[in-house]
Amino acid sequence: MLHSTTRKLIGGALVGSLLVAAGATFAQEVGKVGVDWLGNDIIVEAIKDPKVEGVTCHVSYFDRGVIDRLQKGNWFEDPSDSAISCQQTGPLSIGDIDLGKGGEEVFKQGISLIWKKQVVNRIYDKANNTLVYLSHSRQVQNGSAKMAISTVPLYNQNVAWKNGKPQ
Numbered sequence: 001m002l003h004s005t006t007r008k009l010i011g012g013a014l015v016g017s018l019l020v021a022a023g024a025t026f027a028q029e030v031g032k033v034g035v036d037w038l039g040n041d042i043i044v045e046a047i048k049d050p051k052v053e054g055v056t057c058h059v060s061y062f063d064r065g066v067i068d069r070l071q072k073g074n075w076f077e078d079p080s081d082s083a084i085s086c087q088q089t090g091p092l093s094i095g096d097i098d099l100g101k102g103g104e105e106v107f108k109q110g111i112s113l114i115w116k117k118q119v120v121n122r123i124y125d126k127a128n129n130t131l132v133y134l135s136h137s138r139q140v141q142n143g144s145a146k147m148a149i150s151t152v153p154l155y156n157q158n159v160a161w162k163n164g165k166p167q
Contacts, residue, residue, distance in 0.1 A: 084134075
């Protein structure tokens with residue numbers, strides 16, 4: 001990710017208004033751990049699934065500091081590495097979710113100035129009655145194989161399905 005301060009300054013008002021208009025999910029920073037004297041940090045953010053009430057995902061990623069950017073170049077890009085953990089944090093209510101194998105994007109944020117994005121997709125595993133959350137990066141070319149998954153089992157849970165449980 002661009003350094004937290006830099007990221008907020010770059011087009012914040014414009015990007016914010018576009019995301020609100022699109023109904024995008026926002027991440028809430030809940031932790032920030034310094035890892036060295038260069039200003040590099042690990043950021044932990046909480047993400048609520050917009051179509052599944054009662055699920056919260058925590059995503060962590062590396063946020064390069066200014067000194068690291070100056071030393072190593074590649075000024076406008078952060079690494080693709082991330083980790084994700086999703087849990088039931090309240091009563092489960094599932095809205096109109098995509099049931100296809102590709103699932104649907106529930107969160108996206110830039111990790112470079114223009115093209116590279118950190119993305120979280122939700123996939124419904126019907127056979128195992130489980131929600132699968134996949135964190136990965138998306139690029140125009142040279143996609144990354146760095147990814148992480150987390151699952152939220154629905155077995156034996158009192159789940160309210162907006163459109164009825166898939167059969």
